[in-house]
Amino acid sequence: MAKAQILINRNKIESRKGYHFIKRSFDLALSVIGLVILSPLFMVIAYKIKEEDGGPVFYKQVRVGKNGHHFKMYKFRSMIVNADQLVEKLQSQNEVEGAMFKLKYDPRITRIGHFIRKHSLDELPQLVNVLKGDMSLVGPRPPLPSEVQQYTNYDMQRLYVVPGCTGLWQATKRNSVGFDEMVSLDLKYIQKASFRYDLLIICKTIMVIFKPNSSY
Structure with a gap:
């Protein structure tokens, strides 16, 4: 039996002005506090990345946000410098079905990157x-433009909200499920989203940092 697909009332999501205001205020406060408190950790990671191969510390990549808005997402570089140029060569080894590329034992990942x-x-x-404001603390994983080109109308519902640093997929199943399951979890979050639910996901994410799930 085919699994029932979640259909979201976009107008209902947009009408939740109070929740969106609280969410944005919380994002601003926690991101500022986080950047200040974690600055020593940032410096240690930056040193280790630079020490390993002398390449850039940060990695910028164009991602797709709410309503198809493109933005540059920042990460610590965890792969070799020319990693993007090798994606096509590795495409045949992709371990995830659907509009996403994942490889558990990716040869492009550096030692500190692992x-x-x-x-x-x-x-x-x-x-x-x-x-x-390009991202929220909690929300769906921001996809690549090349991934969005493969989206169905059902998958496009992920772009109804601001993408997040973490989300229901990242804090629970992560890479143990495929693309369709990831979309299902994201849409479940969008429907159930609340300040309390966001806090629960953030707490789960903090636990994942100390007790990693299937991330790679």
């Missing part, structure tokens, strides 16, 4: 994206 990806520390610079 550690920071396992503990989701490579995502920390996204706090800058949260401060700018």
